[in-house]
Amino acid sequence: MSRTDPWIQDRAINRQVTLVSRPAGEPRKADFKLLEEAVPxxxxxQLLCRTVFLSIDPYMRGRMNDAKSYSSPVALGGVMIGESIAEVIHSNDPSASAGSYVRFSGGWQxxxxxxxxxxxxxxxxxERGNTSDLMQLSRYLGVMGMPGLTAYVGLLDIGQPRExxxxxxxxxxxxxxxxxxQIGRLHGCRVIGVxxxxxxxxxxxxxxxxxxxVNHHSDRFKHDIAAACPNGIDIYFENVGGKVFENVLPLLxxxxxxxxxxxxxxxxxTSLPRGGDKVPVVxxxxxxxxxxxxxFIITDHxxxxxxxEANMKNWLEQGTISYREDFSDGLALAPAALIDVLSGNNFGKKVVRVGKVE
Amino acid sequence: MSRTDPWIQDRAINRQVTLVSRPAGEPRKADFKLLEEAVPxxxxxQLLCRTVFLSIDPYMRGRMNDAKSYSSPVALGGVMIGESIAEVIHSNDPSASAGSYVRFSGGWQxxxxxxxxxxxxxxxxxERGNTSDLMQLSRYLGVMGMPGLTAYVGLLDIGQPRExxxxxxxxxxxxxxxxxxQIGRLHGCRVIGVxxxxxxxxxxxxxxxxxxxVNHHSDRFKHDIAAACPNGIDIYFENVGGKVFENVLPLLxxxxxxxxxxxxxxxxxTSLPRGGDKVPVVxxxxxxxxxxxxxFIITDHxxxxxxxEANMKNWLEQGTISYREDFSDGLALAPAALIDVLSGNNFGKKVVRVGKVE
Structure with missing residues (x-):
């Protein structure tokens, strides 16, 4: 690549969101810092890519801790990890020409x-079409991406739903x-959301x-979930734990x-919840x-x-599966977006629009 | 059957151990009462049977509570449940003649x-042989019975051991x-006991x-179990919970x-253990x-x-599998035997010798 590449000339700065302190409890905006670096x-x-959509997902909270997990933590001072859809700006490989869009764990930058x-x-x-087609590429971070595959594998392979x-x-x-x-409905399940x-x-x-x-913030949640499941529960897809899990448990x-x-x-x-150890009950x-x-961890599958992908493509084309995205605009809003996701303030798949689609 | 049956004439009393109060915490001998009833x-x-060996197992504690479980609780005033080996005294069915030995959930009587x-x-x-052969019938309550099948199904079907x-x-x-x-060893596992x-x-x-x-009563248990598992743990067969489970968890x-x-x-x-809820850690x-x-509950399998039975018979004949029984003598000792089993004071399969083998 030459520094005379006209695109780069205009945009020689790479903004990055880095992790500067490991949160105790809820992450705060001060745990992150926006830096400016030279474009690599x-x-x-290799490919040089420009981030267009950045996926924000709950698992990112775990990577902010310095704890053994299924993946390494983000280093202090390092760029926050995350999957993105990005435009190839310069390609040194025949597999993806400039102007293509790729999915990669590009991080918050x-x-x-x-x-x-x-x-x-x-x-x-x-195959590039018009801008509205390009706008739909965010689905490769959601319904057609990691969260969709997670739902598919978790429900079908572990949950094994039956009519x-x-x-x-x-x-x-x-x-x-x-x-x-929605996949549960397609398999003939009676589906109850929380x-x-x-x-x-x-x-x-x-x-x-x-x-x-059922709304888990309701005072009547325990009653409502039981009332919604008169025949008990055959599959509980666990994303949350805590109170929801405790009230599901007696209905299994x-x-x-x-x-x-x-x-x-x-x-x-930041500490064990008070009120006694419920492990024996579980x-x-x-x-x-x-x-x-x-x-399960989806990267194993x-x-x-x-x-x-073949099934989901069909379902989307047939209008069988709906999805909803919740966008934040601008890389600088990524920390707030993660904080929202962790507290349930998002409504649909959280995506940060980092760069223009053009 | 006629009351002139000579065996019954001599022994017309049926002693029964009944449950008279539901224990809070550890059962006490006062929760049980020995009654005498007429022989039914x-x-x-039908068969009239004379109990020779009574199996004492941890699950019995659950049946003493008035709680929903996989099986009904013992009624207050009812005979304690339990599996036994018994001699058929009188038979009204061609499938088992008098003098045969059967296994049945005959209870503590x-x-x-x-x-x-x-x-x-x-x-x-x-097929009755000499008394020493008959003495071995207790194995049908242990290694050749419910506990053996439990080990076999739990390890092979759920644990799925690999070399x-x-x-x-x-x-x-x-x-x-x-x-x-022992079955794990036969499948090429490195086996660590607790x-x-x-x-x-x-x-x-x-x-x-x-x-x-590893001795779980040792102050160094956490260290010892980790040291015994330098390559981590692939299968943990869970019989106990509590401290053992907590210290196994980080090694999985x-x-x-x-x-x-x-x-x-x-x-x-009688209440949740103190010190915070460890469900999030689990x-x-x-x-x-x-x-x-x-x-899993073995009655499903x-x-x-x-x-x-075919495999275990071979293993026993070849001397591949050892087993140990811990006998108590006399029906009146059944409550103490259960109390021992629940506190780990038994050493091997607990069996009460209720009647003479003769």
């Missing part, structure tokens, strides 16, 4: 360089939950087609399954009802991606 | 009547754990052939499995390490019994 230069076989072999081309330059079973989905209008419930507002519940019922949806049927996808109510904890319920509870 | 009379298709179709003949009258994996077994010298570990005394640990290593065994490998068979450390709890570990935790 791609080497042999305007530009990044990656090995072409590690990036997934979601739109070749030759007529009751499926309860927590974080029901979120990026994963909304897809879980969400954090009446508006979200209305959306789950009226737009997503769930059979019912014999032989029920819990795909354990996340526990967002725990992510900002274990007793899992034993007495012969429950299978299985944790790339072998399921081709089938998922 | 068998009807059409000298005599019972059952439908012949519900009893399992473990020795036909025509070279590390298997940790709690309650390692108990009726179930001792068999789990037991409650140095003597039990020595037995697990020297007689059962475990690779190592990615993709590990937890057959959830019991939680004996919880059975006598859920995080299960998620990050993609663990499958699955509860009768379809596995034939294969189990």
């Amino acid at each position: 230069e791609p080497g042999e076989g 305007d530009y990044f360089v990656c090995d072409a072999k590690d990036a997934t081309v979601v739109l070749q330059a030759s 007529g079973e009751t499926l309860v989905v927590s974080a029901a209008t979120g990026a994963v939950g909304s897809i879980v419930g 969400a954090g507002s009446g508006r979200k519940c209305d959306y789950a019922i009226n737009t997503l087609g769930f059979d019912d949806c 049927n014999v032989g029920s399954r819990i795909p354990l996808c996340g526990g967002i109510s725990y992510y900002n904890l 274990m007793r319920a899992l034993l007495v009802q012969r429950v299978k509870l299985q944790g 790339d072998d399921r991606r081709a089938e998922f | 009379e068998p009807g059409e298709g 000298d005599y019972f009547v059952c439908d012949a179709k519900d009893a399992t003949v473990v020795l036909q009258a025509s 070279g994996e590390t298997l940790v077994v709690s309650a390692a010298t108990g009726a179930v754990g001792s068999i789990v570990g 037991a409650g005394s140095g003597r039990k640990c020595d037995y697990a290593i020297n007689t059962l052939g475990f690779d190592d065994c 490998n990615v993709g590990s499995r937890i057959p959830l068979c019991g939680g004996i450390s919880y059975y006598n709890l 859920m995080r570990a299960l998620l990050v390490q993609r663990v499958k935790l699955q509860g 009768d379809d596995r019994r034939a294969e189990f």
